[in-house]
Amino acid sequence: MGLGAGLLAAPAIGSAQGNWPTGPIRFIGLFPPGGGTDILSRIWCIKMSEVTGQQFVVENGSGSGGNVGTEAIARSTPDGNTIGLASVAALAISPTLYSRLNYNPARDIALISGLWQLPNLLVVNNDVPARTVPELIALLKANPGKYAFASSGSGTTVHLSGEMFKFVAGVDMLHVPYRGAAPAHIDLAGGRVHMIFDNIPQALALARDGKVRALAVTGAQRSPQAPEIPTMAEFLPGFEINSWGGVCAPAGISPALIRRINELTKQSLESEDIKKRFYDNGATTWYTTPEEFVKFRADNEAAFAPLIRASGAKVD
Numbered sequence: 001m002g003l004g005a006g007l008l009a010a011p012a013i014g015s016a017q018g019n020w021p022t023g024p025i026r027f028i029g030l031f032p033p034g035g036g037t038d039i040l041s042r043i044w045c046i047k048m049s050e051v052t053g054q055q056f057v058v059e060n061g062s063g064s065g066g067n068v069g070t071e072a073i074a075r076s077t078p079d080g081n082t083i084g085l086a087s088v089a090a091l092a093i094s095p096t097l098y099s100r101l102n103y104n105p106a107r108d109i110a111l112i113s114g115l116w117q118l119p120n121l122l123v124v125n126n127d128v129p130a131r132t133v134p135e136l137i138a139l140l141k142a143n144p145g146k147y148a149f150a151s152s153g154s155g156t157t158v159h160l161s162g163e164m165f166k167f168v169a170g171v172d173m174l175h176v177p178y179r180g181a182a183p184a185h186i187d188l189a190g191g192r193v194h195m196i197f198d199n200i201p202q203a204l205a206l207a208r209d210g211k212v213r214a215l216a217v218t219g220a221q222r223s224p225q226a227p228e229i230p231t232m233a234e235f236l237p238g239f240e241i242n243s244w245g246g247v248c249a250p251a252g253i254s255p256a257l258i259r260r261i262n263e264l265t266k267q268s269l270e271s272e273d274i275k276k277r278f279y280d281n282g283a284t285t286w287y288t289t290p291e292e293f294v295k296f297r298a299d300n301e302a303a304f305a306p307l308i309r310a311s312g313a314k315v316d
Contacts, residue, residue, distance in 0.1 A: 020080050020260045024055040024304075028073050028084035030066035034182030035152060036199030036281065037245055040116050041085055043277045044247075047088040047268040062180055065155030066090035069103060074108035083261065086111055086248035086293075090157040092300035096308045097155045098315050105301070110253050111293040114246040118283035119219030121203035122232065123212040124195040125188055133216050136195075148174040150193040151186040154315050157243040160304065161197030161218050163311040168236045176270035178221040188212060198245055200225065200282035218242070225282050242290035243288065245302075246293055252296045258290055 045056035061069030063269045066089040073084035091105040130136035151159035178184040206213035217240045232239040
C-alpha cells in the first residue's frame with residue numbers, strides 16, 4: 001500500500017545537476033504505516049513534493065527488520081525514479097545480526113543523505129511492578145526469563161536496545177519481534193508483552209496517554225521532548241543507542257543524480273516547518289553529504305558488531 005504525498009507546489013528551479021524529478025517518485029519505506037519511521041518518511045516526502053513540484057509516493061515494504069524493503073530498493077532500476085529509506089536497522093545492524101542477507105549495504109545501496117536521528121524510549125506496561133530502571137533490573141534478576149520485551153522487528157534499534165540492556169544489565173528477557181510498532185503497542189498495552197524500547201514519538205504518546213510507564217531514553221542526553229525522563233546512561237554508564245534514517249537509491253545511480261537528490265534534500269531539511277514537524281515527532285533533522293553518510297554507516301556497523309556478537313542475538 002502506498003500514499004501519495006500530493007502535488008503541492010510549482011517545480012523548483014533546476015540546477016546544474018539536472019532537472020530531477022521529471023515525474024512521480026516512488027519512495028520505498030521499510031516498516032508498516034503508522035510507526036515512527038513511516039511518519040517521518042511521509043513528512044519528508046511531503047516536503048520534497050513542495051520543493052520539487054512532483055509527487056512522492058510512499059510504498060511500505062515491511063518485513064524482517066527493514067531487510068525486505070531494503071532488498072526492494074537494491075533491486076530497483078537505478079534511474080532516480082525509485083528511492084527509499086536508509087535505516088540503521090537494515091544497513092548498520094542487519095549485516096552482523098543476520099547470517100544471510102539478499103543485499104550488501106556497501107555494494108548494493110547508494111547512500112545520498114541522512115534525514116533524521118532520534119533516541120528510543122523504554123516503556124513498561126502498567127502491570128510491571130517497576131517504576132525506575134534500577135527497580136526493573138532488580139525485578140528481572142529476580143525473575144529470569146519471565147518477562148518479555150517487544151520490538152518492531154529483529155534487527156531494529158528497538159530490538160538491539162533490548163539486547164544491549166540484557167547484556168549491560170546482566171538480565172534475562174525474551175525477545176518478541178513484531179511486524180512493525182503498531183501490533184507491538186497493542187500487545188504491550190494489553191499486557192501480553194511487558195516492555196519495549198520504542199522510537200520516542202510513539203512510546204512517549206502511549207506513556208502520556210497513561211497506557212504505559214516511561215522509564216528512560218536511550219540517547220546520550222535527556223530528550224527535549226521529555227526532559228523529566230532520565231537516560232539509560234544515568235543508571236548504566238555508556239548505554240547509548242540512537243535510531244537514524246536517510247535517503248538512498250539502488251547502486252548504479254549516476255553521480256549527477258546523487259548530487260541532485262542530495263541538493264534537494266538539503267533544501268528540504270533547511271526549512272523551519274520540517275524541523276518543527278521532526279521535533280514534534282521526537283527527531284532532529286540530519287543532513288549529510290553522500291560521502292559523510294557512507295562513512296557514518298560503515299562506522300555505525302563497526303560499532304554495533306561487537307555488541308551484537310556479545311549479546312548472542314544472531315539470526316539465521
